[in-house]
Structures are given as structure tokens and as C-alpha cells.
Amino acid sequence: xxxxxxxxxxxxxxxxxxxxxxxxxxxxxxxxxxxxxxxxxxxxxxxxxxxxxxxxxxxxxxxxxxxxxxxxxxxxxxxxxxxxxxxxxxxxxxxxxxxxxxxxxxxxxxxxxxxxxxxxxxxxxxxxxxxxxxxxxxxxxxxxxxxxxxxxxxxxxxxxxxxxxxxxxxxxxxxxxxxxxxxxxxxxxxxxxxxxxxxxxxxxxxxxxxxxxxxxxxxxxxxxxxxxxxxxxxxxxxxxxxxxxxxxxxxxxxxxxxxxxxxxxxxxxxxxxxxxxxxxxxxxxxxxxxxxxxxxxxxxxxxxxxxxxxxxxxxxxxxxxxxxxxxxxxxxxxxxxxxxxx
Amino acid sequence: xxxxxxxxxxxxxxxxxxxxxxxxxxxxxxxxxxxxxxxxxxxxxxxxxxxxxxxxxxxxxxxxxxxxxxxxxxxxxxxxxxxxxxxxxxxxxxxxxxxxxxxxxxxxxxxxxxxxxxxxxxxxxxxxxxxxxxxxxxxxxxxxxxxxxxxxxxxxxxxxxxxxxxxxxxxxxxxxxxxxxxxxxxxxxxxxxxxxxxxxxxxxxxxxxxxxxxxxxxxxxxxxxxxxxxxxxxxxxxxxxxxxxxxxxxxxxxxxxxxxxxxxxxxxxxxxxxxxxxxxxxxxxxxxxxxxxxxxxxxxxxxxxxxxxxxxxxxxxxxxxxxxxxxxxxxxxxxxxxxxxx
Numbered sequence: 173x174x175x176x177x178x179x180x181x182x183x184x185x186x187x188x189x190x191x192x193x194x195x196x197x198x199x200x201x202x203x204x205x206x207x208x209x210x211x212x213x214x215x216x217x218x219x220x221x222x223x224x225x226x227x228x229x230x231x232x233x234x235x236x237x238x239x240x241x242x243x244x245x246x247x248x249x250x251x252x253x254x255x256x257x258x259x260x261x262x263x264x265x266x267x268x269x270x271x272x273x274x275x276x277x278x279x280x281x282x283x284x285x286x287x288x289x290x291x292x293x294x295x296x297x298x299x300x301x302x303x304x305x306x307x308x309x310x311x312x313x314x315x316x317x318x319x320x321x322x323x324x325x326x327x328x329x330x331x332x333x334x335x336x337x338x339x340x341x342x343x344x345x346x347x348x349x350x351x352x353x354x355x356x357x358x359x360x361x362x363x364x365x366x367x368x369x370x371x372x373x374x375x376x377x378x379x380x381x382x383x384x385x386x387x388x389x390x391x392x393x394x395x396x397x398x399x400x401x402x403x404x405x406x407x408x409x410x411x412x413x414x415x416x417x418x419x420x421x422x423x424x425x426x427x428x429x430x431x432x433x434x435x436x437x438x439x440x441x442x443x444x445x446x447x448x449x450x451x452x453x454x455x456x457x458x459x460x461x462x463x464x465x466x467x468x469x470x471x472x473x474x475x476x477x478x479x480x481x482x483x484x485x486x487x488x489x490x491x492x493x494x495x496x497x498x499x500x501x502x503x504x505x506x507x508x509x510x511x512x513x514x
Numbered sequence: 515x516x517x518x519x520x521x522x523x524x525x526x527x528x529x530x531x532x533x534x535x536x537x538x539x540x541x542x543x544x545x546x547x548x549x550x551x552x553x554x555x556x557x558x559x560x561x562x563x564x565x566x567x568x569x570x571x572x573x574x575x576x577x578x579x580x581x582x583x584x585x586x587x588x589x590x591x592x593x594x595x596x597x598x599x600x601x602x603x604x605x606x607x608x609x610x611x612x613x614x615x616x617x618x619x620x621x622x623x624x625x626x627x628x629x630x631x632x633x634x635x636x637x638x639x640x641x642x643x644x645x646x647x648x649x650x651x652x653x654x655x656x657x658x659x660x661x662x663x664x665x666x667x668x669x670x671x672x673x674x675x676x677x678x679x680x681x682x683x684x685x686x687x688x689x690x691x692x693x694x695x696x697x698x699x700x701x702x703x704x705x706x707x708x709x710x711x712x713x714x715x716x717x718x719x720x721x722x723x724x725x726x727x728x729x730x731x732x733x734x735x736x737x738x739x740x741x742x743x744x745x746x747x748x749x750x751x752x753x754x755x756x757x758x759x760x761x762x763x764x765x766x767x768x769x770x771x772x773x774x775x776x777x778x779x780x781x782x783x784x785x786x787x788x789x790x791x792x793x794x795x796x797x798x799x800x801x802x803x804x805x806x807x808x809x810x811x812x813x814x815x816x817x818x819x820x821x822x823x824x825x826x827x828x829x830x831x832x833x834x835x836x837x838x839x840x841x842x843x844x845x846x847x848x849x850x851x852x853x854x855x856x
Contacts, residue, residue, distance in 0.1 A: 173709065173749075174761075180708035216558055216710075216740075223738030227593065231573075247737040251569065366522035366744045367515065368558075395589040396565030398558075402708045404743060407515075419516075 173403075183399030186390060187214025187371070191405045194412045195371060199356070205343035211375050211386060213393060214400050214408075218328050218357035218370035223248040224396075225324055225353060225372065226290070228388055229380070233289035236269040238281050240299050240485030240492070242326070245292040263487040272488040273300060275457065279446065280308060283315050291316060293342075294326035296333060299485045299494040300455045301447015303338045309345050316351035322380065323348075328357035328370075331424055332431075333450040341373075349375035353385070360452075362411045362420050369400060369408045427452045430504040431497035437508040438495075452497040455482070467493050475510040515745075525741030528732060529556025529713070533747045536754045537713060541698070547685035553717050553728060555735060556742050556750075560670050560699035560712035565590040566738075567666055567695060567714065568632070570730055571722070575631035578611040580623045582641050582827030582834070584668070587634040605829040614830040615642060617799065621788065622650060625657050633658060635684075636668035638675060641827045641836040642797040643789015645680045651687050658693035664722065665690075670699035670712075673766055674773075675792040683715075691717035695727070702794075704753045704762050711742060711750045769794045772846040773839035779850040780837075794839040797824070809835050817852040 173179055186192070192209040200207035215221050222244045226235070231254055237245050246268065249255050256266030264270055269288050271281035279302040281293070293312060295304040304312075316323045325342040333340055342352045354373040358364035374386045410416045435448035444457035456479075458467040464481035471477045471493075482492030497504065515521055528534070534551040542549035557563050564586045568577070573596055579587050588610065591597050598608030606612055611630050613623035621644040623635070635654065637646040646654075658665050667684040675682055684694045696715040700706035716728045752758045777790035786799035798821075800809040806823035813819045813835075824834030839846065 173705070179705070181705075182707045216743075219740040220738065231595070244737060251734065251737065253573070363515070363521070363523075365524045366741075368740060368743045392593065395586060395593065396562065398561040398710060399708075401558075401710045401743060401746060403745070 180402040183402055183405070185393045185397055185399050186210075187212065187400060188402070188405050191409050192371075194409060198412055200341060200343060200373075203340065203344070205341050206349070207341075207343055207373055207375065211373055213372045213374065213389060214405060215370050215372060215393075215397070216368040216400050216404075217359060217364075218326065218355045219244055221355045221370055221372045222324075222326060224392070225355070225389075226252055226254070227392060228385055229290055229322075234267065234269060234287060235290040235292065236271055236284050236288040236321075237292045237486075238273045238294070238297070239264075239270040239487060240273065240482055240489030241292070242294055242298050243485065245324070245326075246486075270486070270488075273297070273302075274488050275444075275446070278302070279455075280304065283312075287319065288321055291321050291323045292326065293323055294328070296329040296338075296451035297447075298326075298329065298451075299453060299480065299482065299489065300492075301449075301451035301453035301494075302455070303333060303335070303450035305337055306339045306344060309339050309342060313342065313345040313348045313351060317347050321351065322378070322385070323352040325352050325354045327354055328360050329451050330356070331361040331420070332428060332452050334428060335450055338450055343373070343375075349377040351378065353378065358408055358411065361424075362416070363423065364404075364408070367404050367407060369404050426501065427497045430499060430501055433501070434495060434497060434504055434508055438511065441508075441512045443511075448497070454495040454497065456493045456495055458482075458491050458493055461491060464490055464493055471511070474514055475507070477507050477510060522744040525744055525747070527735045527739055527741050528552075529554065529742060530744070530747050533751050534713075536751060540754055542683060542685060542715075545682065545686070547683050548691070549683075549685055549715055549717065553715055555714045555716065555731060556747060557712050557714060557735075557739070558710040558742050558746075559701060559706075560668065560697045561586055563697045563712055563714045564666075564668060566734070567697070567731075568594055568596070569734060570727055571632055571664075576609065576611060576629060577632040577634065578613055578626050578630040578663075579634045579828075580615045580636070580639070581606075581612040581829060582615065582824055582831030583634070584636055584640050585827070587666070587668075588828075612828070612830075615639070615644075616830050617786075617788070620644070621797075622646065625654075629661065630663055632666065633663050634666045634668065636670070638671040638680075638793035639789075640668075640671065640793075641795060641822065641824065641831065642834075643791075643793035643795035643836075644797070645675060645677070645792035647679055648681045648686060651681050651684060655684065655687040655690045655693060659689050663693065664720070664727070665694040667694050667696045669696055670702050671793050672698070673703040673762070674770060674794050676770060677792055680792055685715070685717075691719040693720065695720065700750055700753065703766075704750075704758070705765065706746075706750070709746050709749060711746050768843065769839045772841060772843055775843070775846055776837055776839060776850060780853065783854045785853075790839070796837040796839070798835045798837055800824075800833050800835055803833060806832055806835055813853070816856055817849070819849050819852060 196209040273279040358369040431448040446455040448454040464483035480494040482489030538551040672682040700711040773790040788797040790796040806825035822836040824831030
């Protein structure tokens, strides 16, 4: 940065070609998804994209979210004025359509009965840790195309998929380019939490009426964003190098070893657990119908372990508890031992 | 980043203490402005802050902007739905209050006659390059406090102020903490265009009705932003080191030498010029009432020089032309020679 020869000023708002090209090629084209570099918008992380993407839509758009849900989808729509009022009794906002995901439906949302304009889906899911099969995702794509809805597909955890038959991208489904935006994160995949890098995929075929959402997002980013730092984008490019890939694979394998250990250990200890196979999160049903926050207190006070109460993700998360595999193997084992000895 | 000992994950959304503390101390407290670290929000640049800050205000807020103006203030409000329709004849949006800044009023906006809720001021100004005197800024602070308006004060170019009596911060004015948000940039000051770093100052005394805008911005950033990269914030901290200060001073002196050379040269050649004394921009009145874009074509075709047509900044920029000092001294001289020989 201190030398004219290597100095880089304002970056292209949609990201440098070197990064967009390799993403288009390796994350999509080589996996059978027909996505080109000019459909990819580099950002400073999936959280910003999750929060900002709703700006593309009118204030009277009806949004649908899974319940439990990553709070940013809801909060950003509340701030925009799209949610209606909060109902303390139901724990829900009046104008938001909630799609419960519980053990009863295998943590798979059911199609809304009312008309919705915008559907937030996150798979592998945060917080439940459950993935979606390709046929089920295809049904959502068909539903969206049929009903003129747009899917915001948050694939932040795709790198943790271990099973076959689980889509890494929504664009593996036929017709997704006319109904879906996909969001990706380098934080979960490559430890970029403190670096800030992600991207949105907005296909050129995706329209709202006559309007290209790709062109609208380009304009939005051009007016309200000034590009992701050059050095961070170069770091992102390194993730695709042979060395980067090896390191990412090793790191994910380590976390997934934790996930398997925690999942299996808890199951063997008699707990009911979900997730953890295609995701770094284990979703635990609290014993004896204990409330999420009561279980939080119980675990903290009796085992010195902290997790995330499911109720914090929405009313249908009540009675569940999220345990993360983003730790060391030693600490995962230690925590497991303590839980077993409760 | 590759080592556990030095790895930094999610940063505090409002920025690391090490950077907020030194900003509060050196940019404000040591200059007599009573601003504390918890009133400073680190961001990935002033452009994002300029674009996002309007989210704090309701959609029926009336905004006032200078004309000519940095386009982001207007565009972000257009996108939010606050502007009304565009009037092709006037080149203005129906619901936005424009405050013309021309040679006639010394490029100083006059108080709006109608009620306004939000006033965007940028000094030293982009594009006119003109600064505001402390007494004049104090009058704006008094106006805002009296009328319950909030000033968004864009001080991106404060490092280029060379004259005494020109405020570097709006908080040099009495009462500014109850009516003003200030935005700062590391891009202009320290060449961070490709690094992305800036900050917003939102005093705790600043309220809209009963609501603290500081608390609201904290919530907004916490929900829709995930912090500025750690390494960029460390680079920002280095700007305040003795070495960083020396480099910044040297760089600004170099640009201001360009500004002086261009300003004086154009003046000597018979052009009417403004700015350039407390700003890296020279604002040129086109000769013979030539339209901005005609002058652009003329200069490009006859001298191979590119500048920015004033009309691009708003209707009152028509007949003006912005010339930048952000170049090398050699190129500045070369351009000047070509203009003189037209």
C-alpha cells in the first residue's frame, strides 16, 4: 500500500475480476451450475448481504422466514419497516410469515399458505444444523417460480456438507436462476470472521416484473458500498490455491470431527440430537421439556458450558439448544464428559 | 490470521478500542472537542456511512442537501423512498430541499425556508473545494438545534484544511453534540481508498424525540454490519503513530502543492477558480458560460485532460468543472501547461 507500483485504490464495487472469476469457475461452473462472474458480487461478509439484500424489495413485500431463524433476516426487515408490530404473546411480528421447523417436520419448512414475495432459506441450517435434500430444494424452487417469489438462499455453511445428495448451491436446482439469490461466506468456510469476505450471487435471469435484480444490486452497491479491501480479496483468492484448499479441508475436517464426537456422545448419553452431519451445529432437544433458557442456566451452572438457547432464534426454537463444533477437539471432549456426568 | 495466538475473529461491530480511543483522543479531545470513544463507530469507509446513516430516520423525514452535492446523499435517500419523483426539467427530486451553493453566495448554503429534518453538509466541500468558517458553521448548529433538525456533517476532507479559523470538526461549535453526526474518512487523509476505513461520530446527547441515535446506530451496526477487518483497523491505528503522521503530512503537503499550483496557474491564465486552499479540489467556472459537459469535451479533445463536469453534482453545478489535485506534481504541471496553451 505504501508504494505506487503496488498501491490499489478504490476497488470495483462488485469485486475484483480475479476473485469473481475463480468463484464462478470453481464454486459453480465446475459443479454444473451455470453462473458467470458478472453474477457474483463480492462483499465484506454474508451478514451485510443478509442485512442489505432486502433493500431490493418494496416495503409492502411479504417475507417468509423459517422458525427458528438466523436473527438478521428478521431484524433487517423490522428496521426497514416491513414486519408490522411485535406480538409479545406469540413472539412473532404481525406481518412476517413464519415457517416452523421442528422435529415434527424434520426441520424442513412447509410452503406458506398465504402469498409471500420473499423467502429466506438457510441450508445447511443455522441454528438446527439440518441440511436439505436436492429434491426438497427443487420443490422450493418450483414453488417460488410458480408463485413469483424470490428465494434468498443463505449457503454460508455449504462447505460443511459431507453427504451426497445434499446441494451445495441452489443453482443445482433447475429454474433457480429465475427465482433465487444465493449468499456465501468465507467466514465459515475459511475462518475469515475477522477478515470480512463473502459474496452474493444474483443471476441476470432473475427479474422482479421487468426489473433485473442483478442491475439493481449493481446500482445499490455502486451507490452505498465502496468495494471490499484489495488485500482481503487477495486472501480470498488464496483460499482457492492448492495450499488454501488443503488448509480449508483440514480445518473443516477438524470441526466436523468435533461435530461427530459431540453428536454421537450426546446421543449415546441419551439426548435427542439433530444436525452435526452436514453442519458444525448440533441441535439438542432439551431433556424433560426444559425451556431453552432454563437448560442454558442448568448447563452453565452445573457443567460450566455455554451454548445458545434455541428460543433466541424464534418461538419454534423453544425447548432446543444449539451446540457448536467451532472449538478444539480437547474442549469438545471435555464439555461432552461434563454433560455425560451431569 | 493463520496462527491461533494472533488470530482475530469477529471484531466488535463498533470497532476495536485501540482505534476508537486514539481517534477520540487525538482527533477530538486534544482539539477541544468533548467526544468519547463510545461515540465513535468504525466503519469500512465514509461512503458506506453516508449511504447508511439515513436508515436512522423515518421515511417521511425531509432532507436538505447542498446543490451541487456529493451524489451519495441524494441517491441513498432516493433508494430509501424519501425523495419523491425526479423532475427532468429542474433536475431535482420533488421532496428534497436543495440549497444552491454558487459564486453568488460564496458557496455557502442558505437556511431552508421550509421545515427540514435532516441537513447534509460537507466541508471542506466536495465538489466546490470551499471551506466553511467557524462562525458560519456555528450558525448552522444553532439553526439545527432551534428547528429540531439533525446535521450529517461530512468532514472527509478536513485533513486538507490549511487556514486558521476553519473548523476541522463540527464539534468545535457549541451545541453540536445535540444536533450533529460527523463522518470521517481515512481514504482522503491517508490514502485508504483500497483499504476501506472511516468512522461516524454520534454523540450520546443526540436524540430524536426520546430516542438516542447513538444507541440506535449501535443496534443498526450490530444487526447489519460485522465490523471492520482487524488488520485494516491496525493500519488505521498506524496513521496516528509518529511515522504515520509524518507520512500523512508529507502526502497532504504534496497534494496541496498541486492544488496551489493548479489554482494559481489557472487564475493567472484568466480562469475564475474557487476552492483549492483548504481542499484538494479546484472548482472552475467554465469560460464563456460553456456548459459543464461541453467544457469536459473541449478539455478532453483539445488538451487530453479529464475532469469532472459540475452538472454531475446537481443543477447548480452547471457551468462549473471540478479539477483534482490528487495526481502527481509533474502531471499537474503538464495539464496546466496544456490548458494555458488552449
